[in-house]
Amino acid sequence: MSITVAVIGAAGRMGSTVCQAVEQAEGLELVARLDVGDTIDVEHLGGAQVAVDFTVPGVTEANVHALVDAGCDVVVGTTGWTEAAYERVREHLARPEAAGRSVLIAPNFALSAVLAMSLAARAARFFESAEVIELHHPDKVDAPSGTAVATARGIAAARAQAGLAPVPDATQTDLHGARGAVIDGIHVHAVRLRGLTAHEEVVLGNPGEQLTIRTDSFDRSSFMPGVILAVRQVGWLEGLTVGLDAVMEM
Numbered sequence: 551m552s553i554t555v556a557v558i559g560a561a562g563r564m565g566s567t568v569c570q571a572v573e574q575a576e577g578l579e580l581v582a583r584l585d586v587g588d589t590i591d592v593e594h595l596g597g598a599q600v601a602v603d604f605t606v607p608g609v610t611e612a613n614v615h616a617l618v619d620a621g622c623d624v625v626v627g628t629t630g631w632t633e634a635a636y637e638r639v640r641e642h643l644a645r646p647e648a649a650g651r652s653v654l655i656a657p658n659f660a661l662s663a664v665l666a667m668s669l670a671a672r673a674a675r676f677f678e679s680a681e682v683i684e685l686h687h688p689d690k691v692d693a694p695s696g697t698a699v700a701t702a703r704g705i706a707a708a709r710a711q712a713g714l715a716p717v718p719d720a721t722q723t724d725l726h727g728a729r730g731a732v733i734d735g736i737h738v739h740a741v742r743l744r745g746l747t748a749h750e751e752v753v754l755g756n757p758g759e760q761l762t763i764r765t766d767s768f769d770r771s772s773f774m775p776g777v778i779l780a781v782r783q784v785g786w787l788e789g790l791t792v793g794l795d796a797v798m799e800m
């Protein structure tokens with residue numbers, strides 16, 4: 551029996567690539583392609599068991615709620631999620647009407663990026679300084695990237711657990727925002743450059759040494775094994791899961 555799949559944001563860069571990957575994947579059947587203007591309900595979802603959302607930060611949460619209401623398990627790659635939005639999804643899934651439904655949200659489905667985030671969190675407690683630089687194509691609508699936010703939070707949590715002091719920084723004037731965004735105390739810098747796809751560098755520093763962890767997605771095909779894995783696994787999960795690492799047996 552195939553897993554039937556709907557793709558939301560199907561006309562987009564990621565959505566169209568996911569449609570191709572689902573069509574080529576053994577045991578998966580693409581039954582619906584929805585994009586802006588299409589209603590998310592049972593009628594338009596074509597009997598999908600799993601829906602994959604790659605849309606825009608402003609609509610993804612509403613899509614997830616509608617997809618759960620329509621009886622789908624949901625895989626989400628769209629960025630822009632906050633802790634409060636995660637909590638609302640948890641509450642939505644906890645209702646009796648949503649029994650058995652599950653949602654997996656991952657800021658990055660590329661295996662190299664998942665590993666880079668994990669390695670950065672593991673390394674963080676050994677270094678005095680840590681900064682994140684994300685580099686993307688200039689058509690990206692959000693900054694910093696969801697991956698960079700998750701990376702910074704992972705580093706900050708590891709530093710806090712180890713009892714590290716704040717990162718050293720003598721900057722007194724920064725009239726132009728040159729020190730970037732600060733997420734849980736970790737500076738994050740966003741580059742937008744024609745020719746790039748999706749890249750991230752984590753730099754960790756100590757007196758006399760530096761560790762650089764870098765991940766490069768040169769092509770959107772890099773995200774597909776992770777998306778297909780998530781589609782196959784989401785039905786086995788319960789409630790809300792955040793991060794692909796949860797199904798990677800890391």
Ligand SMILES: NC(=O)C1=CN([C@@H]2O[C@H](COP(=O)(O)OP(=O)(O)OC[C@H]3O[C@@H](n4cnc5c(N)ncnc54)[C@H](OP(=O)(O)O)[C@@H]3O)[C@@H](O)[C@H]2O)C=CC1
Nearest residue numbers: 559561562563564585586605609627628629656657658659
């Ligand atoms: N987790 C991961 O591994 C990855 C995540 N991403 C994230 O995925 C998201 C999409 O990226 P990308 O594909 O490059 O963006 P695109 O802009 O190419 O695609 C988004 C698509 O969603 C459509 N859309 C907008 N609103 C709705 C709606 N209400 N319902 C259905 N479809 C809608 C857009 O239509 P229109 O253009 O007409 O508005 C467009 O076709 C971003 O948040 C990005 O950060 C990207 C790559 C990897």
Ligand SMILES: O=C(O)C1=N[C@H](C(=O)O)C[C@H](O)C1
Nearest residue numbers: 629657658690695696697748
């Ligand atoms: O918009 C993109 O392209 C990407 N978005 C995700 C993010 O914001 O982290 C994942 C990847 O970096 C590509």
